[in-house]
Amino acid sequence: MSKVFVDQPPGYEQKGHETKVYRLKKALYGLKQAPRAWYSRIESYFIKEGFNKCPYEHTLFIKTAEGGKILIVCLYVDDLIYTGNDATMFEQFKKSMMVEFNMTDLGKMRYFLGIEVIQGSDGIFISQRKYAQEVLERFNMAQCNSVLNPVVPGFKLTKDEGGVEVNSTVYKQMVGSLIRYMERPTEAHLLAAKRAFRYVKGTIDLGIFYKKGGKDELIGYTDSDYAGDQDDRKSTSGYKQPVVTLSTTEAEFIAAASSACQVVWLRRILKSLNQEQYSPTLVYCDNVSTIKLSRNPVMHGRSKHIDIRFHFLRDLVKSEVLELVQCSTQEQIADVLTKPLKVDTFLKMRDLMGVCKFPGKLFATS
Template sequence: MVLSRDVIVLEDESWNWNEMKSSLKKAKVKGIIDYPTSVEEIEYVAHINSSQHTVMQRPQRHKQAPRAWIKKIDSYSIKEKFNKCAAEHGVYVKGDFVKELIIICLYVDDLLVTRSNPRFIDEFKKIMEAKFEMTDLGNLSYFLGIEFIHTTNGLMLHQKKYAGELLKRFNMLECNAAKSPMEANLKLVKDEAEEDADEIEYMQIIGSLRFLCNNRPDLAFSVGVINMFMNQPKKTHMMVAKRVLRYIKGTMDCGVLFPSRRKKIAEEITGYSNSDYGGDPVERKSTFGYIFMLNDALISWCSKKQPVVALSSCEAEYIAGRFATCQGVWIKELMEELKMPLEKPIQLKIDNVSIINLAKNPVSHGRVNIFRLSFTS
């Protein structure tokens, strides 16, 4: 089970940045499909002509539409001198901070555009409207089920509307709010003698909560725990899932805030990783988590069960630090491609003394060979 989210948002009043949203109409793919790409995407039609049988190929164009659209927008962005990010293929960058910078985030047929100069936005929209059929949706306010609110303190991401619909769907609108998503040190197991819960309803709750985790890192761990009992859940598991809904009832206004900055400061990223030890009583595996902060803004978080059984708390923290390090390297590469190189190395903070000593003392590196063997095998 993996619950993670990576967000890069720059809200800086000294640059007067703003985000615009545009949507391309479905007619965008008309006439741009030039050839079939696989046997599965070809409809074979047989025609009988006297004694000769001829097989004609007719591509089913609607199945090729996404691939054709990506190919089209890639060629167009290269023509307009945009650079496609290797770390995140849906992001295109043009220019730099020294001159003028424009960043495009593409998700299927929706475009998010931000820039360092309003004039560049207007010019870009005119070019795109001349090339494709588009609908200008104005300033960013709603995207992929996430609401965006511009406040005096910065840009706020939340899903209050979706949370209300979620509670209404499962008859929890009038429930009493809980102060935490899960009881501390709760260990869930599957008791075969216990009464079964409604499996369909349980799966619907988990699926809905997973989507809510897009901007609620406080739910990631608890949703990951109850997600492990999707097959034949028991009444106890349903009670824990309902507690998460009760917690949402009292925190519907919560979300992720990207603070605005009055003046330009150096970009600095700090990561934090942690892990329990043998938190899963069924498989004896540990669960780790990490978060990354860009100055005061939360940009990346994850909660995941480890792929191997850790033999000590030191090993569990080592695995957590390794995953966090990989994420930090990816963030560094993305920041460089966004023309925002970091002036300082990324700091990764771990609260385990043994791991810190292993990292600082080269003599101790030989002691972690068993970690490497068990973790990479």
């Protein structure tokens, strides 16, 4: 830990040493060094208790025992969630934590980092109902009319330099820091943000249901919206791509390379959790040329200019870490995250992603 000095508190100055300062022996809450000091402290505790820190996710700690027993702990600052398959390991862990730290057991997880969790005998349902309701109330949109999709089909946002400016502070609060046009928002941008809120209003009861006994096979979908940004003509694949692409094949190839990074990371984490993927991870793509390019090492004229960092996708395909598989555009789930879709198509893709209403009576809580 670096050395930290603080002024003497007003009214408690040492006589004859008024110009001197204190050097801290421990990290205080609120200092920028405090999170690192806390993490080092709790990390040393986990290591002492026989946990292994996941090398691919440093807030994930895993402890195993004979007979396939496992205890998994996920750390977020001073909040912990844990799971596993052995009740004895649960109790030992709770008792040990309460002896070592001043902690409280809140019981079965129901709410964590804005996510509501309902656990039952058939599976786990997660949603953000409470958080969504709070956001709508904060911006006086709790009584707004709902819509079925967040963006009007075919609508493209631009800088709208000739548009009427709106309160940038309110706009920034609404959309957060990940959305564009923060420096000069106009009425068009504000209306687009409000439509997204209207979509949230109509989907406040939706979430994702993880059914017990489902497949443990990792799969993925990759897609891009070629030259979708109307200002700089960059393509979109979840986020805006870092370079301007010259063809749909190039845009899809870069999107697939980005997906491959996530595949590698997730496969490594699953292996740490004793859920190793022994076969190549299938990543579905609706662009035939991209699939051929991932398998063919020959540098064609249409692809030789693509940055070398994106070509590691070929190595992953060759080493059978993943495999690009063709799917039809009608089955491309990633479309819902890259471009505005018609209502019926949007709802179909959303259902395929596993988004649904709370199962209700079919879901026995425990």
